[in-house]
Amino acid sequence: MTDNSNHFEKLLIKNGLKRTGPRLQVLDILSNRDSATSQPYLEQVMGTEVDRVTLYRVLKAFEEKGIIHKVLDNHGTANYAICSGNCNANEHHDEHVHFNCNNCKKVYCLANVQIPAFKVPAGFKVENLNLIASGICAACADKD
Amino acid sequence: MTDNSNHFEKLLIKNGLKRTGPRLQVLDILSNRDSATSQPYLEQVMGTEVDRVTLYRVLKAFEEKGIIHKVLDNHGTANYAICSGNCNANEHHDEHVHFNCNNCKKVYCLANVQIPAFKVPAGFKVENLNLIASGICAACADKD
DNA sequence: TTTTTAAATGCAACTATATTGCATTTATAT
DNA sequence: ATATAAATGCAATATAGTTGCATTTAAAAA
Numbered sequence A, B: 001m002t003d004n005s006n007h008f009e010k011l012l013i014k015n016g017l018k019r020t021g022p023r024l025q026v027l028d029i030l031s032n033r034d035s036a037t038s039q040p041y042l043e044q045v046m047g048t049e050v051d052r053v054t055l056y057r058v059l060k061a062f063e064e065k066g067i068i069h070k071v072l073d074n075h076g077t078a079n080y081a082i083c084s085g086n087c088n089a090n091e092h093h094d095e096h097v098h099f100n101c102n103n104c105k106k107v108y109c110l111a112n113v114q115i116p117a118f119k120v121p122a123g124f125k126v127e128n129l130n131l132i133a134s135g136i137c138a139a140c141a142d143k144d
Numbered sequence C: 001t002t003t004t005t006a007a008a009t010g011c012a013a014c015t016a017t018a019t020t021g022c023a024t025t026t027a028t029a030t
Numbered sequence D: 001a002t003a004t005a006a007a008t009g010c011a012a013t014a015t016a017g018t019t020g021c022a023t024t025t026a027a028a029a030a
Helices: A005-014 A021-031 A039-046 A052-065 A138-142 B005-014 B021-031 B039-046 B052-065 B138-142
Strands: A068-072 A078-082 A096-101 A107-114 A125-136 B068-072 B078-082 B096-101 B107-114 B125-136
Touching: A005 A021, A021 A039, A021 A052, A021 A078, A039 A052, A039 A078, A052 A068, A052 A078, A068 A125, A078 A107, B005 B021, B021 B039, B021 B052, B021 B078, B039 B052, B039 B078, B052 B068, B052 B078, B068 B125, B078 B107
Parallel strands: A096 A125, B096 B125
Antiparallel strands: A068 A078, A096 A107, A125 B125, B068 B078, B096 B107
């Protein structure tokens, strides 16, 4: 547990969520990683003290409140990352590109890379965008 | 079964795949739909005569040969569509935008909408792109 | 046409991800 | 200190996908 705990507690209160162990633990883990974090990874590092169902519900609550956003990787598994700040319960603003490394499987939030505009056929109403680039990340490319 | 069956048989032979019932059936179904088709839908319409595992293997073989391409929808479930023609066993060229309707759940191939270019941080090597827009499709918007 | 054989299928079992209902516990307001 | 809505734990279930192995079959060879 890092010393951000006080900040996290405020974040929970602000969103009408009770300050509980599992929730603080998830926030702590997510905030200490440089990439989005998969549900299986979270489940693994949180151990058996927290029930799987609780983890799912924590993630769902956080997503609904705009605290974290979900990215599906190339295999359809859910990955989560803390939102950059301007998200809330009504809308997410995480329309940046994500990068899924085929080697280490990490999912990076390319927070500075916006999804470029494009046209859709008449009649289609776009509400959300999800762009995942896959390939080799900088860290893995370095190893060669 | 439509009268494309002869064309499909040639397609299978060309790719070194035997002309079997399940394979022809999958090609027939996919080619008669205006959107990508989910694995669960295929499983449902193909009934109990074809084993689930066979369906998975047929889809896998087709994808590897460049006959169909896979798109994961907003829920991470696999959807399949016949490739536009210039795909093969070595590489796919399906980098068009896909549209996932939040109402009817269909996944459309916007074959004419290319994924626009963007820059990634130094060191990242992009090999594949996957852009899914979600919202309301033209057909569903009309119903209101 | 018959035989051969690699490829394809079917079946059973299993893994992983995710959800639901209900009883119990707990954070927080009173 | 207590009441209560919220959160958690547990059991069961659902859904997507995979693996190993025995059997069948499409298509090539004889």
